Amino acid sequence: MASPAIEIENLTKDYRVGFWRKQRRRAVDGLSFTVESAEVFGFLGPNGAGKTTTLKLLMGLIFPTAGTARILGRSIEDVRMHRAIGYLPEQPYFYDYLTARELLDYFARFFGYGAAERRERIARCLKRVGLTAAAEVQLRKYSKGMLQRVGIAQAILHDPEVVFLDEPMSGLDPIGRREVRDIILELKKQGRTVFFSTHILADAEMLCDRVAVLLAGKLKGVGTPSEIVSIAVEGLEVLVEMPDGRALPPALAARATRTGSRYRLEVAEKELYAALEQLRGSDARVLSVAQLKPTLEDYFFELVGRERARAFAVDVSEK
Amino acid sequence: MTMSLAVAINTFREAVRDRVLYNLIFFALLMIAAAVLVGQISIGIERLVIINLGLTAISVVGLAMAVFIGVGLVYKEMDKRTLDALLSKPIRRWEFLFGKYAGLLLTLAVNTTLMTLGLGTALCYVGRTFSRADASILVAVYFIGLELALVTALALLFSCFSTPMLSAVFTLGLYVGGVFTADIRSLGAMTGSPALGAMGKVLYYLLPNFHNFNAIALAAHGRAVPMSLIAANTAYATAYIAVVLLAAAAILSNRDLK
Secondary structure, three states, X not given: OOOOOEEEEEEEEEEEEOOOOOEEXXXXXXEEEEEOOOOEEEEEOOOOOOHHHHHHHHHOOXXXXXXXXXXXOEEOOOHHHHHHEEEEOOOOOOOOOOEHHHHHHHHHHOOOOOHHHHHHHHHHHHHHOOOHHHOOOEHHHOOXXXXXXXXXXXXXXXXXXXXXXXXXXXXXXXXXXXXXXXXXXXXXHOOOEEEEEEOOHHHXXXXXXXXXXXXXXXXXXEEOHHHHHOOOOOEEEEEEEOOOOOOOOHXXXXXXXXXXXXXXXXXXXXXXXXXXXXXXXXXXXXXEEEEEOOOHHHHHHHHHHHHHHHHHHHHHHHO | OHHHHHHHHHHHHHHHHOOHHHHHHHHHHHHHHXXXXXXXXXXXXXXXHHHHHHHHHHHHHHHHHHHHHHOOHXXXXXXXXXXXXXXXXXXOHHHHHHHHHHHHHHHHHHHHHHHHXXXXXXXXXXXXXXXXXXXXXXXXXXXXXXXXXXXXXXXXXXXXXXXXXXXXXXXXXXXXXXXOHHHHHXXXXXXXXXXXXXXXXXXXXXXXXXXXXXXXXXXXXXXXXXXXXXXXXXXXXXXXXXXXXXXXXHHHHXXXXX
């Protein structure tokens, strides 16, 4: 069995804060998980949860207070490992006096490519992110979305085995988001490992084999999106349309929401047939019956809400 | 080496695109004005005045570039977070640092060379010929180069942990202190206090001695600069720069890039 692409063990980061820097604020608290090879792994959490801090720890931009991490079997302190990884920082900013082609050429030099190979790789990457036409424009004239694309181009320029993307959809229009999703899926098809942080849960549900949820620096769960939110069906949603002059049976009307002549009902699974019988008796036209499943977003809001409630309770009890 | 070279070339390119070398226009105008005017108002000492003026301008312009570009070299990359993507490549922090240093040195070298050529042209205009004694002008320019290399290293060191404003203050403070090291030692001795005397001595040896790099007067009077001074200045600058760059590398290598 192939070894994991990323192994994180008890990773912890404290920042010193305050004027005398005597106080400590824990940004990441004892993270431990692994990411398998060729997996698309989503790193979820609200703003300030510690996602970017974790990515910066993995990139060696900041140093852990405790714990270790390995990427492709090498310690994160080993700079040679950087030959096999790509990284898109959050809200990337690059040398604005360079053009996209010059920036990529600059970065390609760190991998020791010859001039011809650099040219070929740059052309390929620019095409992949849709920036061929703007290749000779200085980056100071780029929009936020275009900078994001350049950021992705520099992250995949050297065909890395593991790609780290910090909020890759940020600042992109719907077309750009779709293109980034396609790039992630293409990387997966090529057998690359993709580790990306996001707070856009729909993207995570759509793309990820597994996700980890981070809240206030602590890991709240790791698993497939469906494992995370649990696959239990919460109930059924019935959409019906009533003929003119007819009303829903009173027992159902109490728990229905109305939009014009249409009604939306939520019923428990065991009550479905009884409800349908009543609807038939009222000449209702059933438009659809669908399962109600909690989404990752539901899970997320519940988790954040629970955490805030707990923090509030602690706060109140301490007072 | 390849990594540092790539960073150095990019740093030079940044300076060129930021129009840093436009200062050469100012220098060219100064030299033209000096060559034309000095001939009319200083009979017999045109060369002395032009050499003094030219070398002082080379030194001052170079110093301003070394300080004000140097203090932002690393800080700007950290502040704008351009370092984040760069350091995810297989480059070590010290390689990046040395590349930035080499890039600014390259910029200063190009600037100083072009200004020296401008000075030479102005001298040609007033004197028509060059003598063997004029070689000391090149030595004076070489000393200015050493001085700028040292100032750049100091600015880079401060740039690793301080804001550009503070770094400029620290660097200029060290420069001024370094020009007057001998006076500081004498002052300490003159007070009669053993503590102040010792402090003056410590500062004399600790501060970079910029006084020894000034050979403008020798060059202006066409006097030869002793080989021993050239060797001593070269060795001193090399050693001091090495220590400062190692300290800068140690600081940057252990710093969190938040």
